[in-house]
Amino acid sequence: MQAASSFVNIAAYKFVTFDDTAEKRAAFLEQCQSLGLKGTVLLSPEGINLFLAGTRAAIDGFLSWLRSDARFADIEVKESLSDDQPFNKMLVKLKREIITMKHPLIKPEEGRAPAVDAETLKRWLDQGHDDAGKPVVMMDTRNAFEVDVGTFDNTLDYRIEKFSEFPDVVAQQKDALADKTVVTFCTGGIRCEKAAIHMKNIGYDSVYQLEGGILKYFEKVGGAHYTGDCFVFDHRTALNPQLEPSSVSLTCPACKSVVSPREQLSPAFVAGKSCPHC
Template sequence: MESKAYLNPQAILNIAFYRFVELKNLNDLKAELKDRGNELEIRGSILLSPEGINGFLAGEVEQVRQFFAELSARPEFPNLECKESFSSHVPFKRMIVKLKKEIITMGMPDIHPALDTGSRLEAKELKKWLDEQRDLVLIDTRNTYEIEQGTFNTAVHYDIETFKEFPAELEKRKEELKDKTVVMFCTGGIRCEKSTALAKQMGIEKVFQLEGGILKYFEEVGNAHYKGDCF
């Protein structure tokens, strides 16, 4: 598919999605998704690993919605959700499906987010907790550059450059967090979800993940208790 530019700024649908789920037969799934994406002239990338799926795709609206409907109808991905945005052009050159060890690299092969993570905390509930000034530790799992663009007013962070550095930093603080209410967040949910799985393995039991991350929080409650932008 040659790159096209459209006069209509809503002509191209961009979607982002992920799901932690135990996957098998990855080579077969890779071939099926790549072939179907090419049939529908969709571009972007999908990462597949034994721990799940992570994708960013773009194309004409009807084709992208068809692909995602078929994907979410598969037994491996029940109730799969995606974030949508629109543009006048396709930001990717081709359809790529890759097999990886992890769908978001933490470097901790013994962590299994598909089996056990922190409880999901809705945006409205987090805002309520912050309004009430509840005693909690709000942890930003993103990197230093992202945090410099903006974060929650009361958030703590660990000055990391990559997500692979997060486990060592959490390890240093696990004892002081074991008796705390801990809420972890990131941009769209994938890093904080995996981080809560790590926290639970470390014995931090009262840990929550911000459902949908900062982007979902902005959609539902605006920028209350947040300063700056989200990279």
Template sequence: MAAVSNISCYCFASLTGLKELREQLIAFCKERSLKGTILLSTEGINFFIAGGEAQIRELVELLRTIPGLEGINPKWSPSDDQPFSRMLVRIKKEIIAFGVEGIEPANYTSPRIEARELKQWLDEGRPVILYDTRNDYEVRLGTFKNAIPAGVDHFRQFPDAVARLPDELKDAPIVTFCTGGIRCEKAAPFMESVGFKNVYQLEGGILKYFEEVGGDHYEGECFVFDRRVGVDPGLRETSTDVCFACQAPLDENEQADPRFVQGVSCPHCYKPDEVRQAEQIVKRQAALARVCSPLPGSEPYDNVCPVRIPTGCDELTLLDALCRMFSHVEREFWVGLFAEGKLLKADGKPASPEVIVRSGEKYLRLLPGTIEAPVATEIRVLHEDESIVVLHKPAPLPMHPSGRYHRHTLQWLVNAAWSPEKPRAVHRLDANTTGLVLFGRSRRRAGLLQEGFKNGSIEKVYLARVKGHPEQDEFECNAPISRDSSRMGTRTVDEDDGHEARTLFKVISRDSDGTSLLEARPLTGRTNQIRIHLWQLGFPILGDQAYLSEGELGETQ
């Protein structure tokens, strides 16, 4: 004997006092260890409940005391296990979502046909159209022979499905059916409202048909909305499972398919990695387009730039520290910012120029009404998987917030497009450099990738169009690069105190216009390294506004 009794039922009736009724039903069901779902609406009730038979009968008797629900007659079926995990009572606008005004089953429904009468019609071969109003994933598990499926993924799509039916069916006898009959309470009257003249609804749906006449004229199982997934014409639970990802019912063969991964995919929704990645890239590209149009810094906003005190400025006054950190900026500039209240402590309060600072402390520079200069936005997503993202960065586009750019940076735009996730760039490209940028999708992954760049296991290769024709096909530059930048943000060669830097070059072509195409491989990662080394060698990059011919420096980056 089955340990659990299952009932399902709906009733269209004008209900009031829904909040009080909800509290009453929750308490009543929990006291009796009943589980399932009850939907309440001003248009009626719809419920699926499981538990002990005696307790279920008590609930039915309680519901019959509610005005309008006196005649409810639930469908009963057994199961070995409790198919529900908890007890829910919810208040909804509709007990079956349809969204069409004027369809009110409490006031009017189409003519009903009983299960035995329908079976007789089918036995006699009467000309009748069987119209399955259920969703496609339900129909896939089983339906009446020769039935026409609505072809919908949600009941709200039903009006569009009816509009696709040929006009000649408007005079034909049509029997609508669904799992338990509730959808047909709205589907059949709707069909009548749009001109179908001979519409019936199967009383009690497929489950009542199974209960009264068995499986004659029916093929397969019936999808049910609980853990049982499917029942056979004897109303017994079948071995059918359901895909968590797409809700498709799965028979034993489909469950044995290698494309079925519990909670991930099944033969109906499985997509190869390359297809999923391509679809994801399309979505990311659209997100980037939304973030970049308009550019987020094109309207005035109050920008706040952090200033971190380095070790070399420990125990100086804040004013002296700023002058040392930004040696190319006049002292009067900082004095003016203090006077205007635009230099702040970490808590946002104005900072004093005479405060003694400690290394590691953070201060803030306020830039009210900031409008950032335009940047290139043709960012392309080339690859994305669970670990990394590879982007094509256009130029000009800074990598990270710095100087006059905060929002108009690759990292800020990526954070906005991937939100709430924050992929981390694991290497740098100059603002004026076009190329690939690798991001780690977690702190740990980014750290591992950064180590790969540091130890040389990940190589960086650049192509550079330069002025002039180098004599050697392969050459290198080891010129040290200055530790500090100039007023324009540029660095130069510093033989005495510069950072070690090394770049390998290879000529790909020497062209008739006086330029050459070079391959550049930086073995260290200094700011502007390739540009500086080519400038030092007398082959500046074509179009570079900072590192010019004849060893000259430009006025802009």
């Protein structure tokens, strides 16, 4: 039996030209399976995105193997711990985009949007403005059901249902935000990086991405200026600012299935009676 908190959960991504995804898929799958890892790895011409869980030794072994490829030598990883394995299987998928925006592939190696780290952002939010004196506006790039689990205080939430809606929505807000410093954010950094690059491309003058997303912010400074938990796409459902599984998910009394916040929005969910799994 695994000891308490014996599973290391990692989330990582990197935008980088990755033209040999089809050739590399089998190698990724073999490496993950040989180490007993579970989760999902997405391979795309614009980079890599992964969510994996396993023992400390297995995770370290995978990261050592991954970083032996020069393209991923500097990949940043967000970590959390759990008592149980949060994934059921191991998948390696080929995708056109590692996060779907349905715009031309973004290549941050040709120029990233500026990033702000957690400590600097907290200081800006504490003082109410950035270092140039401009008001700071937080912009959530996640889907509406994720925002409902938790988000930064006074954030811009456009109630999008999928990330591909973001470009049209944000284009409509450019004039209203012209005199503000906008900080885009998401769970682990991938959506807000792509969002910030797109915003720079369409003429936003002062836009930053939150480096490492909400999870890195929690790791570095805790939950200051944030209300609620952070939705994650595994069986833990959500993490609190201490990066511990929260109690956001519910157990259906009828079928004993775990009901995620998204599933709780379904018409088939009746609190205390039934759920979409029944």
